[in-house]
Amino acid sequence: MITAAAPPALPMRGAARGPVRWAEAFGDGPQAPLLPAEAAHVAGRPERRTRQFTVARTLARRALGQLGFAPSPLLPGAGGAPVWPDGVVGSITHCDGYTACAVAPAGRLASLGIDAEPARPLPVGILGLTASAAERAGLAQLPPGLVPWDRLLFSTKEAVYKAWYPLTRQWAPLVEMPVTVCPDGTFTTHRDGQTLTGHWHHAGGILITTIALP
Ligand SMILES: CC(C)(COP(=O)(O)OP(=O)(O)OC[C@H]1O[C@@H](n2cnc3c(N)ncnc32)[C@H](O)[C@@H]1OP(=O)(O)O)[C@@H](O)C(=O)NCCC(=O)NCCS
Incomplete structure (x- = not known):
């Protein structure tokens, strides 16, 4: 079952909120069909991992669509970090009961990080x-x-x-x-002599944290 959070729980605020687009789902989350390269990546993986990967890609396409990007494969690259389309920075998180993806134009932010944990x-x-x-x-x-x-x-x-x-x-x-x-x-x-501020939120039994690097 999908339980939409309203208003959105992802705590993107202040300067970060302007360029950031996101999609999130509480509960099991939506599962649109994977693109062929993504399906090949998770072939044979445990059901839980396949479900998390699929919900994350479904939400990533919604978030990227808000920036005007057509669907394209979103695969893990070096160190597990997703390989975003050129010109995009972003982050994905999934835990039992919550999945989210946040993206922004690379010209507006250097990087994004989001995480969710059970409370x-x-x-x-x-x-x-x-x-x-x-x-x-x-x-x-x-x-x-x-x-x-x-x-x-x-x-x-x-x-x-x-x-x-x-x-x-x-x-x-x-x-x-x-x-x-x-x-x-x-x-x-x-980091590097800079102090950076992130945000956290407690919603629906989930702790959600976000940080944007300007
Ligand atoms: C990478 C890490 C941050 C993922 O966090 P997590 O809570 O396990 O999992 P989440 O669901 O929140 O996030 C997973 C997503 O993070 C992203 N991710 C993975 N590695 C990443 C990296 N190196 N950089 C940026 N994003 C990364 C991916 O998008 C992944 O989802 P996907 O595989 O479906 O694309 C974590 O496993 C890790 O390595 N932490 C740092 C090392 C450490 O000290 N760990 C100590 C644990 S006791």
Whole structure:
């Protein structure tokens, strides 16, 4: 079943919102037929992966259509990052219960990163692997009970990673993606002397995080 979020949950705000186009779905999500190259890519993969890949491509075509792009295969490239049509930057996320794709003209943004996670605490041990001591101390200062902050921090780091990877082409552990989460729906990260602000949202049992690099 598809449960549309209204208004859209993807927290693209401020400067990022203007050039960004997106499509998102709660629940199982729509599954339009894959293009032949995409179908070949997922042939023989587990059903869950095929479904996630298909919903993501369905939503990606909707988002790209808003930028005027006709359907074309959207395949994973180096490091798993999607190979967008020339002139486009974008990001995809899927977790149980939510899928989204955000895109923008490359002339307007350098990169985009989005991530979604179930709004449940992280499994034991993951925070220690992915967050620095300073970040873990910062989580302890946040108001208890609002959201599972450890999972939110993890999601912000994945969004930052997805935004940086297409620019650097270098794998890096999440612990090296410094993030400060704020309870007002924003987070900040630092890179090359710049402070960048992302946004987070809690909707329908899902934590959704986005960052746009200008
Ligand atoms: C790549 C990564 C960010 C994906 O995040 P995830 O929560 O597992 O999965 P999501 O559904 O949110 O995102 C998957 C999408 O991310 C995109 N993606 C994958 N690798 C990417 C990369 N290197 N750069 C940008 N986007 C990428 C793809 O579009 C993928 O969907 P698709 O395969 O259908 O095209 C994650 O697996 C990862 O490698 N993180 C960094 C490494 C790390 O330290 N991990 C620690 C885990 S304890």
